[in-house]
Structure formats: C-alpha cells, structure tokens
Amino acid sequence: MADDTDFEFEGEPVEVVVDAAMAGGRLDAMLAKAHDALSRSRIKDLILSGAVAVDGKTVAEPKYRLRDGETIVLLAPPPDDPEPQPEDIPLDILYEDEHLIVINKPVGMVVHPAPGSPSGTLVNALIFHCGDSLKGIGGVKRPGIVHRLDKDTSGVMVAAKTEKAHKHLSEQFADHGRTGPLHRAYIAYAWGSTQSGMGTVDAPLGRDPGNRLKQAVLKSGREAITHYAVEARYGEPGWDITRIQCQLETGRTHQIRVHMAHIGHPLVSDLLYAPGFATKINKLPETVAAAVQALGRQALHAAELGFEHPATGEEMMFEAELPDDLQALDDALAPYDQVVRRG
Numbered sequence: 001m002a003d004d005t006d007f008e009f010e011g012e013p014v015e016v017v018v019d020a021a022m023a024g025g026r027l028d029a030m031l032a033k034a035h036d037a038l039s040r041s042r043i044k045d046l047i048l049s050g051a052v053a054v055d056g057k058t059v060a061e062p063k064y065r066l067r068d069g070e071t072i073v074l075l076a077p078p079p080d081d082p083e084p085q086p087e088d089i090p091l092d093i094l095y096e097d098e099h100l101i102v103i104n105k106p107v108g109m110v111v112h113p114a115p116g117s118p119s120g121t122l123v124n125a126l127i128f129h130c131g132d133s134l135k136g137i138g139g140v141k142r143p144g145i146v147h148r149l150d151k152d153t154s155g156v157m158v159a160a161k162t163e164k165a166h167k168h169l170s171e172q173f174a175d176h177g178r179t180g181p182l183h184r185a186y187i188a189y190a191w192g193s194t195q196s197g198m199g200t201v202d203a204p205l206g207r208d209p210g211n212r213l214k215q216a217v218l219k220s221g222r223e224a225i226t227h228y229a230v231e232a233r234y235g236e237p238g239w240d241i242t243r244i245q246c247q248l249e250t251g252r253t254h255q256i257r258v259h260m261a262h263i264g265h266p267l268v269s270d271l272l273y274a275p276g277f278a279t280k281i282n283k284l285p286e287t288v289a290a291a292v293q294a295l296g297r298q299a300l301h302a303a304e305l306g307f308e309h310p311a312t313g314e315e316m317m318f319e320a321e322l323p324d325d326l327q328a329l330d331d332a333l334a335p336y337d338q339v340v341r342r343g
Contacts, residue, residue: 028062086128155302168310183306189299190265201259225249270298
C-alpha cells in the first residue's frame with residue numbers, strides 16, 4: 001500500500017540470551033550494559049516505543065524482570081545515514097517539468113535509502129536524473145519525496161523538484177483529498193468475494209504489538225479510511241478472486257493490505273498479512289496458480305494519481321498500466337470472469 005508514514009526501526013538488532021546471572025534483573029538495565037553506545041534513558045525510550053521483543057513478543061515495560069533462557073532483541077537505531085548519492089538508475093518517467101517529476105515506480109524499488117537498502121533507491125535515481133538542484137529539497141535524507149509506496153507495490157509516484165513544490169504537494173497529501181483535488185486509486189487482487197460491490201473500511205491502524213513489521217487494526221491507532229469498489233469477480237466453486245479498486249482517504253503504512261485482511265479478503269500473494277491463504281493456491285486452475293506463484297509480492301498497484309500542480313494550479317491526472325506480473329495474473333483470470341463488475 002501507499003507508504004506515507006514511517007514506523008519501522010531500521011537498525012542492526014542486538015540479541016541477548018538471558019542466563020542465570022541476569023535472571024531477575026531489569027530489562028532496561030541489562031540492555032544498557034549490552035549496548036554501551038546508548039544511554040539507559042535512550043534504552044528506556046526505545047523500550048517504550050516498541051523496539052524490544054522478548055521471545056518474539058514486544059515488551060514495552062522498562063522494569064520488566066528477566067527470566068532465565070529468554071531471548072531479548074533490541075532493534076537499535078541506526079547511525080546517521082550518509083547523504084544519498086546519485087546513481088544512474090533508469091526511471092519510467094510519466095511527466096516532468098521544472099517543478100516536479102512523476103514516475104512509474106517498479107516492483108522492488110525502495111523509495112529512499114535506509115539500513116538494508118543504502119543504495120539503488122528512487123532517491124538515488126532522482127538525484128542523478130535531476131542533478132544537484134534536487135539535493136536538500138524537503139530534507140537531506142529524502143530529497144523531493146512527498147509520499148511513498150511499499151518496496152513491492154508498483155505504480156505512480158510524484159516527487160518535488162523545488163521547495164515550493166514540495167510544500168504544496170505535501171499539503172495536498174496531508175489533506176488526503178478531503179478538501180482538495182488529490183486522488184489516489186489502487187488496483188488490488190483479493191482472495192474471496194466481497195459481500196457488496198463497494199464499501200468503506202474505517203478502522204484505525206497502529207503498529208502490531210506482537211510483530212513490529214506489521215500494522216494492525218487497533219482502537220488506539222490512527223484514523224484510517226479506505227474506500228473500495230469491485231471491478232471484476234473471478235472464479236468458480238472452490239476458489240474466487242476479486243479485482244478491486246481502492247481509494248484512500250488517509251495514508252497509513254500498509255493501509256490497503258491491512259484493511260482488506262481485516263474484512264476477510266487479504267490481497268493475493270501477501271505473505272505478511274495473508275499467510276493462512278497460501279494453501280488456496282492448490283485450488284486454483286493451473287494457469288492462475290502459476291501467475292500467483294510468479295508474483296512473490298502483494299497483488300497491489302498504484303494505478304492513478306491526481307493532484308493540483310504546485311505552480312500552475314492545473315489539476316493533473318496520471319495513470320500507470322499494470323506491470324507485467326499483475327497483467328499476467330489478470331490475463332490468467334480472464335477466462336474465469338464472472339462478469340459482475342462494480343456490483
């Protein structure tokens with residue numbers, strides 16, 4: 001899904017196995033000794049923010065008493081990243097002028113450098129393409145970036161080339177199209193058939209307390225609203241897949257993926273939010289099964305992006321065709337179309 005909000009800790013993990021000598025001690029005290037580069041107060045802040053897991057489960061209590069044999073993992077913050085460097089990476093450019101650039105992001109491209117992905121990102125490509133003029137626009141680490149897509153979500157993105165454009169576009173994304181012209185539409189392929197042809201999922205999202213890599217529907221989470229409409233239903237007795245257009249009223253991390261899983265229709269090939277659906281592939285026709293197996297990523301594509309040009313005020317709309325892997329899935333599903341569209 002669209003990725004407008006950072007939530008992950010991106011440092012190298014520190015792992016400690018509690019022995020008999022440590023047992024009974026406090027979590028924060030032990031970690032302060034294990035990671036001597038961080039103060040005890042910093043360790044406490046990290047624990048409270050959900051950066052520590054005990055035997056795979058997040059523990060947010062600094063005073064937690066250790067037990068012999070437990071495995072403690074601290075996801076420590078990374079050192080300061082170096083300034084992103086230009087890299088000659090081809091871009092699929094949909095539009096460009098002196099104010100902004102619109103690209104069709106491919107599957108597998110990370111938007112900005114981070115530990116684990118220090119290079120080969122969209123930011124590195126943009127700096128090379130735009131030259132030194134882009135550096136520092138909106139911040140040194142993520143120049144030009146006003147919104148994000150997950151690494152494995154393809155589709156339309158816009159980046160700013162001036163401070164004025166960055167401010168104007170950022171305000172539009174912050175408004176989420178409620179009072180302005182911002183428009184974002186995604187194509188998703190979901191397991192099962194929704195009960196209605198269109199609907200809205202209004203469910204707050206926050207980091208999953210049991211898995212830092214995931215988001216979850218939480219009462220204490222931030223507002224998250226996704227509107228969906230069925231474009232096609234595929235399948236026959238024993239299996240079915242629905243092609244859905246989703247529009248965002250908010251822009252939370254993994255929003256579409258979590259919301260569709262929340263209503264019982266996780267995205268096809270979403271290994272993070274639909275692990276229990278992996279066996280469904282055994283019920284698919286051979287051609288469909290092959291297309292699903294070839295994906296290796298969630299079946300989600302940012303198909304449309306509309307916004308007001310920050311300099312001219314013109315309302316602009318851009319579309320990106322399905323990438324090859326999703327087009328192959330769509331082609332494989334076509335013979336099984338139930339001919340029920342938006343309803």
